[in-house]
Amino acid sequence: xxxxxxxxxxxxxxxxxxxxxxAFRMLEGRWKLLILFHLFGGQLRRFSDLERALPDISQKMLxxxxxxxxxxxxxxxxxxxxxPPKVEYGLTDWGQxxxxxLDSLLAWAEQRPPLAD
Amino acid sequence: xxxxxxxxxxxxxxxxxxxxxxAFRMLEGRWKLLILFHLFGGQLRRFSDLERALPDISQKMLxxxxxxxxxxxxxxxxxxxxxPPKVEYGLTDWGQxxxxxLDSLLAWAEQRPPLAD
DNA sequence: ACGATGACTTACCAAAAGGTGAGTACCTTA
DNA sequence: TAAGGTACTCACCTTTTGGTAAGTCATCGT
Numbered sequence: 001x002x003x004x005x006x007x008x009x010x011x012x013x014x015x016x017x018x019x020x021x022x023a024f025r026m027l028e029g030r031w032k033l034l035i036l037f038h039l040f041g042g043q044l045r046r047f048s049d050l051e052r053a054l055p056d057i058s059q060k061m062l063x064x065x066x067x068x069x070x071x072x073x074x075x076x077x078x079x080x081x082x083x084p085p086k087v088e089y090g091l092t093d094w095g096q097x098x099x100x101x102l103d104s105l106l107a108w109a110e111q112r113p114p115l116a117d
Numbered sequence: 118x119x120x121x122x123x124x125x126x127x128x129x130x131x132x133x134x135x136x137x138x139x140a141f142r143m144l145e146g147r148w149k150l151l152i153l154f155h156l157f158g159g160q161l162r163r164f165s166d167l168e169r170a171l172p173d174i175s176q177k178m179l180x181x182x183x184x185x186x187x188x189x190x191x192x193x194x195x196x197x198x199x200x201p202p203k204v205e206y207g208l209t210d211w212g213q214x215x216x217x218x219l220d221s222l223l224a225w226a227e228q229r230p231p232l233a234d
Numbered sequence: 235a236c237g238a239t240g241a242c243t244t245a246c247c248a249a250a251a252g253g254t255g256a257g258t259a260c261c262t263t264a
Numbered sequence: 265t266a267a268g269g270t271a272c273t274c275a276c277c278t279t280t281t282g283g284t285a286a287g288t289c290a291t292c293g294t
Contacts, residue, residue: 029282087241106137
């Protein structure tokens, strides 16, 4: 068994994979990355703004993905008690901190060499 | 629309999300990360070694995940023409290059602050 | 009383991902 | 002749995820 020295603790293949899988589970879902990139940079967006920004998403899906990310501590929800209702969504500090990690994944994806044969 | 300057090209929320989703699609799947972490560091592993290292995986699942990663150019397959058969799996250079990106995701996951419920 | 607005819920259905168990092909050793 | 190792392949089933359409709630303007 080879031990991996990645971030802080020493990881085995199993613990490293588990950690990354945790991250993946929080981010996978048909719309989460799209929502995330609309919130990066400290932007606050209303429910209806996001609905407009993601033309093919249904309300059910939008709220489902937002709620999951809120539950995971990536997104925060700001309710303004008004009628008609106004709710804004933004990133937590930890959510913002995802940006460089996704950047390096993006960079990796873009370096893909052409497949031989 | 806010433009994101991540890796090389200028990205909009949509193109950045698409790039990261491409990466995600190549890595998501119940077993891929586990397999990957067993191959990081230039290790070559036989089919049966991987089967033993991942105690709960079925042969169908193992080969399915390996084939997909091979098709994506992350894993390479080395056949030794012998009886009984011997096939080894390892990472391509590009596959190896995933390591730092996954490391930063792992680091992010580990920095998660306690949820203030 | 009626419709508009904004942020959701709910019931129901289809597609995709994942899993189980058995079978195949090949050659070697007993 | 039979058993065994290695790397698969196949048919079938279950679970998870995603999607559609409709309904709810609270207030304000008319």
